[in-house]
Amino acid sequence: MRTILYTLLIVLTIHAKAQNGKVYQIFNQQEKKVDFDKMIKELAKYDVVLFGEYHNNAINHWLQLQTTKELYKIKGNQLKLGAEMFERHQQTELTNYLEGKITDEEFQKNTKLWSNYKTDYKPLVDFAKEKNLDFVATNVMRKYASYVAKNGLEALDTISNDEKGFIAKLPITIDYDAPGYPEMIKMMGDHAGVKAK
Numbered sequence: 001m002r003t004i005l006y007t008l009l010i011v012l013t014i015h016a017k018a019q020n021g022k023v024y025q026i027f028n029q030q031e032k033k034v035d036f037d038k039m040i041k042e043l044a045k046y047d048v049v050l051f052g053e054y055h056n057n058a059i060n061h062w063l064q065l066q067t068t069k070e071l072y073k074i075k076g077n078q079l080k081l082g083a084e085m086f087e088r089h090q091q092t093e094l095t096n097y098l099e100g101k102i103t104d105e106e107f108q109k110n111t112k113l114w115s116n117y118k119t120d121y122k123p124l125v126d127f128a129k130e131k132n133l134d135f136v137a138t139n140v141m142r143k144y145a146s147y148v149a150k151n152g153l154e155a156l157d158t159i160s161n162d163e164k165g166f167i168a169k170l171p172i173t174i175d176y177d178a179p180g181y182p183e184m185i186k187m188m189g190d191h192a193g194v195k196a197k
């Protein structure tokens with residue numbers, strides 16, 4: 001399986017590039033500028049594409065949606081989506097909405113959604129609904145994240161077998177020295193649940 005985390009640096013250009021309307025710039029792993037179409041051709045070669053984003057940046061979400069639409073033109077129904085804004089236990093509600101078993105209103109009422117869902121995530125979910133694409137709730141439930149933060153990763157061994165259906169298969173191995181991980185831990189501070197080196 002080929003996986004890529006394409007580095008997307010979003011540059012908000014209020015003054016410098018306001019004349020031509022460009023509000024983002026894409027860079028590859030070598031920190032070279034890449035245009036959108038070239039990025040799509042490159043991404044289409046991979047089985048898994050991870051899209052890093054600032055959760056509250058509308059430009060990120062717009063670019064995420066445009067990327068999805070373009071990849072759909074190439075991959076069709078092979079394309080599967082996932083988002084960390086949905087926790088694993090929300091999968092049934094998400095799937096029911098995508099399959100038309102519940103209305104948008106019921107979905108939003110029954111599912112704890114982030115405050116920017118309607119503006120930033122709903123267009124992606126609705127695109128998946130329109131195109132009959134699978135959409136996976138990828139995030140761990142908050143209660144398990146909190147439990148691990150307070151008690152360590154080994155604490156997951158103590159939860160019931162039913163609850164283990166909502167988490168990754170145990171044992172979970174984490175490489176704390178993986179590229180970018182130490183920096184992420186430092187950024188998260190006390191929320192990380194592990195100490196930065």
